[in-house]
Amino acid sequence: MQRLIFGGDGTTQVAQLSNMANRHGLIAGATGTGKTVTLQVLAEAFSRAGVPVFAADVKGDLSGVSAAGKPHKEIDRRRALIGIEEHTLRGYPTVFWDIFAEQGHPVRTTISEMGPNILGALLDLNETQTGILYACFAIADDEGMLLLDLKDLRSLLAWMSENAAELRQEYGNISAASVGAIQRRLLVLEEQGGDRFFGEPAIQLRDLMQKDFSGNGVISLLDSERLLRESPKLYAAFLLWLLSELFEELPEAGDADRPKIVLFFDEAHLLFKDMPKALLDKVEQVFRLIRSKAVGVYLVTQNPTDVPDNVLGQLGFKVQHALRAFTPKDQRQLKGVAAGFRNDQGVDVLGTLTTLGVGEALVSVLDEEGAPTSVVAATIAPPESRIGPIDAEERAERISNSPLAGRYDDAVDRESAYEMLHNRAELAANKAAAEERAQAEAEAREKAAREKAAAEERARKAAEKEKSRKSNRQSAGEAFFKSAVRSLGRSLGTRLARGILGSLLK
Numbered sequence: 001m002q003r004l005i006f007g008g009d010g011t012t013q014v015a016q017l018s019n020m021a022n023r024h025g026l027i028a029g030a031t032g033t034g035k036t037v038t039l040q041v042l043a044e045a046f047s048r049a050g051v052p053v054f055a056a057d058v059k060g061d062l063s064g065v066s067a068a069g070k071p072h073k074e075i076d077r078r079r080a081l082i083g084i085e086e087h088t089l090r091g092y093p094t095v096f097w098d099i100f101a102e103q104g105h106p107v108r109t110t111i112s113e114m115g116p117n118i119l120g121a122l123l124d125l126n127e128t129q130t131g132i133l134y135a136c137f138a139i140a141d142d143e144g145m146l147l148l149d150l151k152d153l154r155s156l157l158a159w160m161s162e163n164a165a166e167l168r169q170e171y172g173n174i175s176a177a178s179v180g181a182i183q184r185r186l187l188v189l190e191e192q193g194g195d196r197f198f199g200e201p202a203i204q205l206r207d208l209m210q211k212d213f214s215g216n217g218v219i220s221l222l223d224s225e226r227l228l229r230e231s232p233k234l235y236a237a238f239l240l241w242l243l244s245e246l247f248e249e250l251p252e253a254g255d256a257d258r259p260k261i262v263l264f265f266d267e268a269h270l271l272f273k274d275m276p277k278a279l280l281d282k283v284e285q286v287f288r289l290i291r292s293k294a295v296g297v298y299l300v301t302q303n304p305t306d307v308p309d310n311v312l313g314q315l316g317f318k319v320q321h322a323l324r325a326f327t328p329k330d331q332r333q334l335k336g337v338a339a340g341f342r343n344d345q346g347v348d349v350l351g352t353l354t355t356l357g358v359g360e361a362l363v364s365v366l367d368e369e370g371a372p373t374s375v376v377a378a379t380i381a382p383p384e385s386r387i388g389p390i391d392a393e394e395r396a397e398r399i400s401n402s403p404l405a406g407r408y409d410d411a412v413d414r415e416s417a418y419e420m421l422h423n424r425a426e427l428a429a430n431k432a433a434a435e436e437r438a439q440a441e442a443e444a445r446e447k448a449a450r451e452k453a454a455a456e457e458r459a460r461k462a463a464e465k466e467k468s469r470k471s472n473r474q475s476a477g478e479a480f481f482k483s484a485v486r487s488l489g490r491s492l493g494t495r496l497a498r499g500i501l502g503s504l505l506k
Helices: 018-023 035-048 061-066 073-082 111-122 127-143 150-162 164-171 176-197 225-230 232-249 277-293 328-339 349-353 392-400 417-472 476-505
Strands: 003-008 013-017 025-028 053-057 094-098 219-223 261-265 295-301 317-320 360-364 376-380
Touching: 003 018, 003 035, 003 073, 013 018, 018 295, 018 317, 025 035, 035 053, 035 061, 035 261, 035 295, 035 376, 053 061, 053 232, 061 094, 061 219, 061 392, 073 376, 094 392, 111 127, 111 150, 111 232, 111 277, 127 150, 127 164, 127 176, 150 164, 150 176, 150 417, 176 225, 176 232, 219 225, 225 232, 232 261, 232 277, 232 295, 277 295, 328 349, 349 360
Parallel strands: 025 295, 025 317, 053 219, 053 261, 094 219, 261 295
Antiparallel strands: 003 013, 003 376, 317 360, 360 376
C-alpha cells in the first residue's frame, strides 16, 4: 500500500491510499478551475506507483504529461505549502491513441466485441430496432459469422430483410422499415468515424496495461478533441466498451494493494446522456462489480449532478473544484453537492464551493477501512510534467518511438459476415445460372428432337403422297395402249353386232 500524495491544506497532506484506488472517484468543477491539472497530478502519482493509466484527453492539454515541466514560482509555492520533498521535473511514459489515427495509434474494436447493448445506445435505436439488432447478433452466432466492421453488419441486416419470412419463426418479426432505419443510422455513424473505429486489428487490453523498464505505469491518452466534436456518442460508446471489456476479461483480484489499471473518463456526463434504462442498470452493476477486478474508474465532469445517483454513490474519492451559482437551480445543485460530503470539522462547504481559487478543491478520500474522510479544502500539488499540450513535432516523435509503433497501423479485413454472405450469394447465383443453362439446353434438345421428328414425319408423308401419285399416274405408252385397246374393242364390238344382226337381219 502506498500513499499517493496529491494535495494539502498547509498542515496536512491529502493522499489517496493505493489499495483504495479501485473504489472509484470523482473530479468535478466548473470550466477553468483546475480539473485537468488534478487529473494530470493523479495520473502521475499512479504511474509512479506502477499503475497503468488510461485517460481521455478531450482538449489535448493532457499530452504535456509526456514532457518535463519547467521551473515556476507557483510550483515552489505549492511544494512548500503541501510539504512535498521529492519533486522532479520530468515526463512520464505515454502512449497516444486516436480513433482517427491522426494524433496517435489507431483505436479499433469489432462490432461483435461492442455487442448489441452499447451499439444500440450508440445508434439511438428504439426498442423494436434494438430487438432486431439482438436478432442480428444471434443469427451471426448461429451461422458462425464474424461481425467485424460496419459492412458486415449492413450485409447481415440486408440478408435478414430479404429472408424475413424464413427467419420469422425462430427470430421473430423482422420489419423492413426497422432494418432500413438501422441502416440509415449506420450510414451516419460511418460518416462520424465509425468506419475507422470498427475493424481489425482490435486494440488489446494488455497494450493499455503496460509498465516501462523503470516500473512506472504507462499513461495511455486517447485524443478525443475531434471525436467529441464530431461524434460524442461514439466517444461515450468507446469508454463504455472499454469498461465492459475490462470487466469481462480481467480475473478477480481480491484485496489488491494497488489497481491493475486506472481509468479517467473526462466529460463523463456524455456516458449517461440519453442512456436507456436497461443499459444504465447494467453500467451501474459494472461500476459496482469491477472493483473486484482491481480497476479504478475516475469520472471527470463539471457537476456531480451529471452522474446518476446510483453511480455517484459508488465514487468514494472526491475532488470538488469551484462551482458557480447564477440561478436558483444552481443554488439547489450547490446544496446537493455540499450535502454529499462527510463534514466532521465544521467546514463551510457551501460557502467554500463558490470561493475556491484555481487549483484549489474540496477533497474527501477513503481511509484504511474504506470510509470517506471528512472534507478538507486543499491545494492541489503541482505536476512534474508540463502543463499544457506538446507540439505536433513532439507528438509525432513520441508516436514513432512508441513500442506499439506499426502494430495497429494497417487495417486487416479477414473473412467475416460480408464475405460469407457475398460468397453465398455468388454461389447461389452461379447455381441458378447453371440450372438455367441446363434447363435451356434441355429445352433446346427437346425442341431439336421435336423439329427432327416433325421433319421426318413430313418427309414420310411426302413420300407416301408421291408414291400414291406415282401409282395413279399413267405413262404415255400405257395411255396409248389402253386407248388403242379400248378403240379396238369398240370397233370389234360394233362390227360383230352389226354382222350378226345384219346377217340375221339379212
